[in-house]
Amino acid sequence: xxxSGSGFPTPGLFVSMPEDSSAAATAPDRHSGDEPACSTAIQxxxxxxxxxxxxxxxxxxxDALRETLELTGAKKGCDQGQCGACTVIVNGRRIVSCLxxxxxxDGDSILTIEGIGDPQALHPMQSAFLRYDGYxxxxxxxxxxxxxxxxxxxxxxxxxxxxxxxxxAPPRLIAAExxxxxxxxxxxxxxxxxxxxxxxxxxxxxx
Amino acid sequence: xxxxxxxxxxxxxxxxxxxxxxxxxxYIAGGTNLIDLxxxxxxxxxxxxxxxxxxxxxxxxxPDGSIRIGALVSNTDLASDQRIRTHYPIVARSILAGASGQxxxxxxxxxxxxQRTRCPYFYDLNLPCNKRxxxxxxSAMGGYSRTHAIVGIGSCICAFLGDMSVALRxxxxxxxxxxxxxxxxxxxxxxxxxxxxHGEVIDEFALETGELIVAVLxxxxxxxxxxxxKVRDRASFAFAxxxxxxxxxxxxxxxxxLGGVGTKPWRSEEGDAxxxxxxxxxxxxxxxxxxxxxxxxxxxELTERAMAAALEDAQRVEQ
Numbered sequence: 001x002x003x004s005g006s007g008f009p010t011p012g013l014f015v016s017m018p019e020d021s022s023a024a025a026t027a028p029d030r031h032s033g034d035e036p037a038c039s040t041a042i043q044x045x046x047x048x049x050x051x052x053x054x055x056x057x058x059x060x061x062x063d064a065l066r067e068t069l070e071l072t073g074a075k076k077g078c079d080q081g082q083c084g085a086c087t088v089i090v091n092g093r094r095i096v097s098c099l100x101x102x103x104x105x106d107g108d109s110i111l112t113i114e115g116i117g118d119p120q121a122l123h124p125m126q127s128a129f130l131r132y133d134g135y136x137x138x139x140x141x142x143x144x145x146x147x148x149x150x151x152x153x154x155x156x157x158x159x160x161x162x163x164x165x166x167x168x169a170p171p172r173l174i175a176a177e178x179x180x181x182x183x184x185x186x187x188x189x190x191x192x193x194x195x196x197x198x199x200x201x202x203x204x205x206x207x
Numbered sequence: 208x209x210x211x212x213x214x215x216x217x218x219x220x221x222x223x224x225x226x227x228x229x230x231x232x233x234y235i236a237g238g239t240n241l242i243d244l245x246x247x248x249x250x251x252x253x254x255x256x257x258x259x260x261x262x263x264x265x266x267x268x269x270p271d272g273s274i275r276i277g278a279l280v281s282n283t284d285l286a287s288d289q290r291i292r293t294h295y296p297i298v299a300r301s302i303l304a305g306a307s308g309q310x311x312x313x314x315x316x317x318x319x320x321x322q323r324t325r326c327p328y329f330y331d332l333n334l335p336c337n338k339r340x341x342x343x344x345x346s347a348m349g350g351y352s353r354t355h356a357i358v359g360i361g362s363c364i365c366a367f368l369g370d371m372s373v374a375l376r377x378x379x380x381x382x383x384x385x386x387x388x389x390x391x392x393x394x395x396x397x398x399x400x401x402x403x404x405h406g407e408v409i410d411e412f413a414l415e416t417g418e419l420i421v422a423v424l425x426x427x428x429x430x431x432x433x434x435x436x437k438v439r440d441r442a443s444f445a446f447a448x449x450x451x452x453x454x455x456x457x458x459x460x461x462x463x464x465l466g467g468v469g470t471k472p473w474r475s476e477e478g479d480a481x482x483x484x485x486x487x488x489x490x491x492x493x494x495x496x497x498x499x500x501x502x503x504x505x506x507x508e509l510t511e512r513a514m515a516a517a518l519e520d521a522q523r524v525e526q
Contacts, residue, residue: 036253038210057255058208060242080243081310093283093312099239100313103213104257151308159287162303162443168292183443184307 042106046071047115055102062086064102065112073113073142077186084185087143087150088112094150096184113142116149125149128198136189144185148199151181155203173203208245215257219421223387225256226417234258234419236279237313239306240322247330249339263317263421266290272427275383278317278420282306282371285316294428297452300435301374307444317420320372320382320399321412324365325446326355337362342407348500354448357499357506359470363403364500367471368446372400374435375423376472377452377464383422384414391421400471431456434520437466438513449509451517459483461521463514465493468506486515 039056046069053068062079065071065088074097077085081099088097089111117123125145128134135141155171163180164171171177178196187195216222226232233252235241236259244250263277266288274295276285285291286302306314323329328346329336335343347355347364356366380396394413403409414420431454439445450466461482464474478493490511499507 036212038212040213057211057213058245079246081239084307084309087309094309095313096239096309099242099310101213101235101238101242101255104215104235104238104259106215147309154283154308157287159283160292160299160303161308162300164303167296167299168289180443181308184309 040103040106042103044069044102044105045109047110047112053102057101057103059102060098061088061090061100061102061105061110062097065097065110071112071114074146075139075142077140077143082186083140083143084147085140085143087147087185089146089150092150092153094147111146113146116145123149125198125202128202129195132194132198132201133191134195134198135187135191140185140187140189144182144187144195147182147185148195148202151178152199152203154181173200175200178203209248209251209253211253211255213255213257215260217260217262219258219261219263219385219419220389222256222258222261222419223385223389223417225254226419227387229254230416232256232417236315236318237281237310238318239310239314240318244323247332249330249332258419269424274425276316276423276425278422279315282311282314282316282319283308286311295374295378295425297374297377297433297435297454298371298425300433301370301450301452304435304437304450305370305446316371316423319369320375320420320423322369323411324363325368326365327351329365337403337407338365338409338411341409351502352500353502354446354467355500355503356470357468357497357503358473358494359402360498361403361405361409361470362407363409363470365403365470366467367400367469367473368467369472370435370437370447370450370466372396373450373452373464373466373472375425376474377454377462378425378429380426381424382420383424385419385421386415387417393424396423396472397474402470429454429456431461432521434517436513436517436520438509449506449513451510451513453482453514453517453521455482455518455521463489463493463517465510468494468497468510482518486511486518490514 039054041054043052074088075085077083079098081096086096086098087094090108117126125148158170161180163176175196178199232254235255235257263279265277267275269275282302286299292299328334329339334346337345355364375396382394382399384392399413401410433454435452437447437450447467452464455461462479463482478489481488481492
């Protein structure tokens, strides 16, 4: 497999995609401080599959997923961490992949929308977005769904939010909580109310 | 983005050693601010030192009743910690008032302290900015300055827009810093962020080149009632126009700190002392030397109103 990087906004992102893991040995040693190496071999587990890739240090996790691994579900909206369209789940936590460098994720386990479900086997959150019409153009939807799934895990773990009325008590499954916790995912079509309904349905509450 | 070399270190001592001969290096943890600035080439490090494995992610109870928060504790983990929620609710509240769920999962305590200004002129490389290019001038002065500071201004009028630091200022937190030689020194939070002064070079933080934040110390819990009131342009995921952190004690005295109005988290002895007289007196005391522009004059009145709301909240909740 070779780098698929035509038309990158930044130059020289991917040196190569080694065909087997032995190529990693030829990659610059990331711990040799004196070598001004600008790329490093990393191992990512994406949607359960291991990949070894050599990344230019400037490559964001989002670009590595989209351009090298050809997983284009996560979208590049603002590329500034403001829209949430690039949300993926890393080691169980939702992050914006545009503000993270791929090289910082060596050894990490990454879940993207492609690993969450497919048309033959939809994740309950995907079914709910369909059922509740939780989108219009669909551009923000992969990020919304990844965010919503990890957000419900956060709620189950007791993570509070700005909408939590008693800060020391477990959060309650109410629309105000969902809206606050999903504020990092912008939907320019304005499907917010249907998204909240879909998420509450999946979480077992009533919208 | 400019090319850079990269290494991942396993301890703070290794981190400062890696920085020692590379003044143009940067530490990276969550990356939520630094990577954004690197994309724009406002930050152009030649070497990145990834400190995520440096073992600074614990929250420890100290023998003197204080609590020591590792610099790499994520914003989410800090706001979720039961000790913080119970004994330092203002810390949890302030963190949860900022950013988004995704960003709080990534951002760390140390990085939160170090976040740079959000001034649009700082972000626009085509325009003069003393903070970005010392000596070029301040485009916000005479420009559009609705979000900018009204106190503590000098050759820069960027407002400090962070939330957590305002709560830390209220609590008199202490920042623990490792020097390049591995020795530890402490900086009171009130001295950590610097007002710009009137010189050409603007020092934003009380850190020397290569120094690394390793922890934040919260003094033993205060018994009082707390509130954090933030006013912004939308209900969530926006920077403060004005934010107010207050604590009220049983004897009627209290403390108050402001975000969004000063060039650093804003608190004064006069402001604390005037708090017993109410929001009007305290906000006047805090904003004594205010120099608002035509665009941000509203912040004077908004501070008083936000403080009144915060005082009302504190009288009602979270004993």
